[in-house]
Amino acid sequence: MPVDFLSDDETARYGQYCGPPSQVELERMFFLDDADRRLIRACRGSRGRMRTK
Template sequence: MPVDFLTDDEAAAYGRFAGAPSLADLERVFFLDDEDRALVERRRGEHMKLGSRFSW
């Protein structure tokens, strides 16, 4: 991957963690809030729901 636009220090640190992520950072990435769930629900059709195609 070209990294000509990065400084030498930035290129050396590329792809590495700057430190341990905070609990808030982890929660923001791995948990859905109400706004996220609403967005998913707007995009989710019947064809995407488990069991919607088959009746057992």
């Protein structure tokens, strides 16, 4: 059962920027900060490492 929760205008703009992204927005999306690095370290383990011969 489909549910319509976006207006026609919102549907047309869905998945698009409202304008060019700012430098701050770009940095947040493409650079890792200390909190990101802590999360990555917490998720790392022997399961995620490549095995070499």
